[in-house]
Amino acid sequence: MGELIFILVSIYLIGWLLFWSFKKIKELSIFLSEKHKEKKDVCPHGISKGDSANKCLTCAKEKEKLLINQQIKENSKQLHQDETKKLLKQMRKNNKYLQSLSPQEFENVVSDMLRELGYNVNQTPYINDGGKDAVAWKDQKKYLFEYKRHSRNNSIGRPMLQKFYAAMIEEGTDIGFFITTSRFTSAAIDYSAKYNITLIDGDRLRELFEEAYPSSKNQRYQVMCEQCGDIVFFTNLANTEHTRCKNNHVVYCNINLPSLLNTQVQHVRQCPLCGHKLKRRSGRYGSFYGCMGYPHCRYTERM
Ligand SMILES: [Zn+2]
Ligand SMILES: [Zn+2]
Numbered sequence: 393m394g395e396l397i398f399i400l401v402s403i404y405l406i407g408w409l410l411f412w413s414f415k416k417i418k419e420l421s422i423f424l425s426e427k428h429k430e431k432k433d434v435c436p437h438g439i440s441k442g443d444s445a446n447k448c449l450t451c452a453k454e455k456e457k458l459l460i461n462q463q464i465k466e467n468s469k470q471l472h473q474d475e476t477k478k479l480l481k482q483m484r485k486n487n488k489y490l491q492s493l494s495p496q497e498f499e500n501v502v503s504d505m506l507r508e509l510g511y512n513v514n515q516t517p518y519i520n521d522g523g524k525d526a527v528a529w530k531d532q533k534k535y536l537f538e539y540k541r542h543s544r545n546n547s548i549g550r551p552m553l554q555k556f557y558a559a560m561i562e563e564g565t566d567i568g569f570f571i572t573t574s575r576f577t578s579a580a581i582d583y584s585a586k587y588n589i590t591l592i593d594g595d596r597l598r599e600l601f602e603e604a605y606p607s608s609k610n611q612r613y614q615v616m617c618e619q620c621g622d623i624v625f626f627t628n629l630a631n632t633e634h635t636r637c638k639n640n641h642v643v644y645c646n647i648n649l650p651s652l653l654n655t656q657v658q659h660v661r662q663c664p665l666c667g668h669k670l671k672r673r674s675g676r677y678g679s680f681y682g683c684m685g686y687p688h689c690r691y692t693e694r695m
């Protein structure tokens with residue numbers, strides 16, 4: 393009899409304990425979820441709805457700082473682009489750079505330079521240029537231009553000048569400029585004297601670029617500190633170069649020649665006709681760039 397009472401009391405006690413702890417756990421979970429909810433409405437600085445309505449001064453300041461940082465990043469990017477363009481213009485005097493361009497880019501770069509020198513340049517369509525790359529006007533006179541980008545020791549001979557002279561006659565002008573990155577053979581020089589063709593070799597071309605884009609004595613390039621927006625200057629362009637801004641942040645030189653040359657050489661070019669990539673191919677007459685859209689597109693570029 394005593395055992396039965398003991399068992400009944402035990403069951404009652406255990407049951408009550410279970411009920412009580414269940415109730416407590418439920419209370420605790422409600423308390424926790426409420427606290428979590430509260431946290432959402434309170435900013436990290438303990439102010440109710442502080443970050444939503446700018447009630448908290450610290451939150452407002454942080455927001456403003458974030459906006460300023462974004463603005464600095466954008467300005468810094470813009471400055472980098474502008475300074476890179478400036479450097480690219482200077483690089484046109486660099487033969488290695490000119491050699492790294494595609495034939496079409498080379499023609500564009502030379503035409504831009506002539507425009508800078510006051511010529512009203514009309515580039516002929518790139519494909520099938522018929523011995524002339526540009527027709528230009530200056531002081532009511534008509535000029536004919538031919539550009540040939542050759543390596544330094546691959547001189548321009550007389551046959552190319554004869555073809556150019558034929559184009560001059562066809563265009564009805566007697567002022568012709570033959571431009572190359574290399575030199576001219578003596579036969580070509582004799583021929584040019586007879587037919588009033590002005591020869592521009594690699595050295596003279598560099599002088600023309602210098603005339604169009606004069607380099608100042610101490611050419612400086614600007615870089616913006618991404619942390620505070622201060623502007624620092626570099627004359628030596630190497631990505632290891634660095635200096636400190638007025639707030640003592642380290643600022644690295646992010647514009648430099650080798651990286652620009654690399655991107656120029658490696659960058660993938662697109663077919664101007666169909667937009668496919670151009671690929672280096674070799675054929676009966678040597679290497680050339682061909683459109684990946686072949687045979688639908690038959691665009692090619694000389695190398
Ligand atoms: Zn706050
Ligand atoms: Zn700074």
Ligand SMILES: [Zn+2]
Pocket residue numbers: 663664665666667668683684685686689690691
């Ligand atoms: Zn194509």
